Amino acid sequence: MSSADTREKIMSAARATVQARGYNALSFRDLAEEVGIKSASVHYHFPTKGDLGAALAKRYTEDGATYLSSLDTARKDARSCMKQYTDIFRAALVNDNRMCLWGIMAAEHEHMPPEVLEELNRFKALNVGWLEKLISVDITDAKDRKQARRRALGIFAAIEGAQLIARSQNDIAIYDQVIESYRLAGLIP
Amino acid sequence: MSSADTREKIMSAARATVQARGYNALSFRDLAEEVGIKSASVHYHFPTKGDLGAALAKRYTEDGATYLSSLDTARKDARSCMKQYTDIFRAALVNDNRMCLWGIMAAEHEHMPPEVLEELNRFKALNVGWLEKLISVDITDAKDRKQARRRALGIFAAIEGAQLIARSQNDIAIYDQVIESYRLAGLIP
DNA sequence: ACCTGAACACCGTTCAAGT
DNA sequence: ACCTGAACACCGTTCAAGT
Numbered sequence: 001m002s003s004a005d006t007r008e009k010i011m012s013a014a015r016a017t018v019q020a021r022g023y024n025a026l027s028f029r030d031l032a033e034e035v036g037i038k039s040a041s042v043h044y045h046f047p048t049k050g051d052l053g054a055a056l057a058k059r060y061t062e063d064g065a066t067y068l069s070s071l072d073t074a075r076k077d078a079r080s081c082m083k084q085y086t087d088i089f090r091a092a093l094v095n096d097n098r099m100c101l102w103g104i105m106a107a108e109h110e111h112m113p114p115e116v117l118e119e120l121n122r123f124k125a126l127n128v129g130w131l132e133k134l135i136s137v138d139i140t141d142a143k144d145r146k147q148a149r150r151r152a153l154g155i156f157a158a159i160e161g162a163q164l165i166a167r168s169q170n171d172i173a174i175y176d177q178v179i180e181s182y183r184l185a186g187l188i189p
Numbered sequence: 190m191s192s193a194d195t196r197e198k199i200m201s202a203a204r205a206t207v208q209a210r211g212y213n214a215l216s217f218r219d220l221a222e223e224v225g226i227k228s229a230s231v232h233y234h235f236p237t238k239g240d241l242g243a244a245l246a247k248r249y250t251e252d253g254a255t256y257l258s259s260l261d262t263a264r265k266d267a268r269s270c271m272k273q274y275t276d277i278f279r280a281a282l283v284n285d286n287r288m289c290l291w292g293i294m295a296a297e298h299e300h301m302p303p304e305v306l307e308e309l310n311r312f313k314a315l316n317v318g319w320l321e322k323l324i325s326v327d328i329t330d331a332k333d334r335k336q337a338r339r340r341a342l343g344i345f346a347a348i349e350g351a352q353l354i355a356r357s358q359n360d361i362a363i364y365d366q367v368i369e370s371y372r373l374a375g376l377i378p
Numbered sequence: 379a380c381c382t383g384a385a386c387a388c389c390g391t392t393c394a395a396g397t
Numbered sequence: 398a399c400c401t402g403a404a405c406a407c408c409g410t411t412c413a414a415g416t
Contacts, residue, residue, distance in 0.1 A: 006399085021299040024213035028390060039390085041400050049390065099296075106357035107288075107296030110210040120357060147373065153354070153363070154370035158343075161350025165342070168295035168309060174342070181343035184336065187374040195380085217409060228409085230381050238409065 007045045009035045015056050019098040023053055023108045050113035053105070057119030060101045061126060068130050078189035081134050086179050086188075089163050090172065097170050102127075103160045128152045135189065155188055196234045198224045204245050208287040212242055212297045239302035242294070246308030249290045250315060257319045267378035270323050275368050275377075278352050279361070286359050291316075292349045317341045324378065344377055 013034045017026050028049065032039040046052035067088070073081045092098045102123045105112060112120070132152035139148055159179070166175035182188045202223045206215050217238065221228040235241035256277070262270045281287045291312045294301060301309070321341035328337055348368070355364035371377045 022213070022297055024211070024297075025300060027388085029388085037399090038401055040392085040402075043391070044399060047391090103353065104296055106353050107293055108211055108213075109357050111214065117357070124354070124357075147370070150366045150370045151374060154347075154351070154367045154374065157350035157354040157367050158347035158371070158376075159350070160353055161346035161348070162343070164292065164295050164349055164353070165313070165346040168298050168306070168313070177339050178343045178346050181336070181339045182347070182376065185340060185343065185374065185376040187347075187371065187376045216407085218407085226380090227382055229383075229411085232410070233380060236410090 006035065006037065010042060010045055010052070011055060011059065014052055015060070015101065016098075018053075018056060018104065019092065019101055020096060022104050024111060026052075048113075050116060053112065054115035054119055057101065057105065057116050057123065061119060061123040064123060065126055068126070073134060078134060078137065079183075082183075082189050085131070085134075086159060089159055090175055090179075093163060093166055093172050093175055097167055099163060099167055100160065103163055106160075107164075124156065127156050131155050151187075155182075158182055158187060195224065195226065199231060199234055199241070200244060200248060203241055204249070204290065205287075207242075207245060207293065208281065208290055209285060211293050213300060215241075237302075239305060242301065243304035243308055246290065246294065246305050246312065250308060250312040253312060254315055257315070262323060267323060267326065268372075271372075271378050274320070274323075275348060278348055279364060282352060282355055282361050282364055286356055288356055289349065289352060292352055295349075296353075313345065316345050320344050340376075344371075347371055347376060 010031060013031055014026055017031070026049070028042045029039040032042050035042075042052075046055065071081065071084050076084075089100055092100055102120055105116065105120055109117070128149070129152075132149050135151060135155075136145060136148035139145055159182075162175050162178040162182070165178065166172060179188070199220060202220055203215055206220070215238070217231045218228040221231050224231075231241075235244065260270065260273050265273075278289055281289055291309055294305065294309055298306070317338070318341075321338050324340060324344075325334060325337035328334055348371075351364050351367040351371070354367065355361060368377075
């Protein structure tokens with residue numbers, strides 16, 4: 001088996017664990033056993049836990065960018081597009097009550113080395129940028145543009161919060177209800 | 190020094206640490222040193238880390254209930270009341286970028302023993318109940334009432350998300366902007 | 379009643395040693 | 398290039414022993 005394969009196996013096992021139980025719960029020994037090597041060998045691929053965390057966050061942003069750009073936003077109305085978006089976070093909950101990597105790592109913010117925090121910011125910017133574009137399709141006024149940016153930030157924060165509260169009760173219905181309340185209130189299309 | 194004093198000192202030191210760095214970062218050895226006893230002695234007061242966590246969550250709910258009932262909601266308009274509420278979460282951020290105990294423990298949900306999860310639900314119910322009351326002062330229609338409950342849940346989730354995103358960048362201005370975007374969008378009064 | 383030292387199985391990390 | 402065993406200082410927890 002090539003080194004690239006081992007590296008990939010480490011990353012995918014680690015990502016699943018972090019989304020399910022958090023960065024702090026990630027153990028190099030458990031990870032090694034899952035992959036079939038010794039814990040010291042994990043350090044060959046990722047010198048420190050922070051390096052692994054940064055690689056996970058970077059990959060997560062890349063995957064997110066690929067997925068968002070694959071969404072068909074041109075021929076759909078804003079509401080359908082927003083549903084596609086909120087369904088991403090919904091899928092994580094359906095998948096064994098997992099959480100968005102950004103959300104869980106942001107909550108563990110104090111344990112994150114600077115490289116990870118930088119990657120988290122990139123992920124956030126990617127999402128807020130996508131949302132801003134979605135909600136400002138027919139905005140031309142400069143003041144409205146600035147408000148759209150902040151609205152997009154608010155939408156991202158609110159969706160992360162919805163995931164957090166639904167996950168804390170392991171109840172997908174709560175996520176759906178909260179998202180619907182955002183729509184009824186006018187926060188999201 | 191009485192045992193009650195030691196117990197209180199353990200709890201207040203632990204609460205500060207959890208709000209700043211999370212439940213997982215809480216170390217019985219560090220805690221013991223801060224309080225001036227040995228780590229084995231902490232176990233005398235709180236047999237397991239889960240017991241300590243549950244005690245923290247319970248106290249947090251009690252303190253929250255006391256504070257919320259102290260707020261003057263009778264003679265103020267809804268918007269002023271809501272500002273008093275969002276300022277609670279703002280204060281945690283101002284206090285060394287700390288987070289609401291509910292938010293950080295909800296994110297660490299997988300490490301929480303059942304007693305803690307129960308307490309977290311009580312805290313959430315307390316807050317959602319207070320918010321529901323606030324936003325439904327002049328609602329009589331039954332269908333609107335049900336919507337008010339879900340809206341209150343959404344507001345709580347959105348505020349937790351706002352705290353999470355602001356904290357991840359250690360930037361109180363982000364919190365203010367996101368809260369303002371909620372108000373402009375019509376999610377909160 | 380309250381505290382302690384010592385032990386246990388865990389953790390991330392390092393490093394010399396293997397192939 | 399990739400992996401390993403052994404060691405280090407950490408962790409929560411237990412327990413017999415102290416006062």
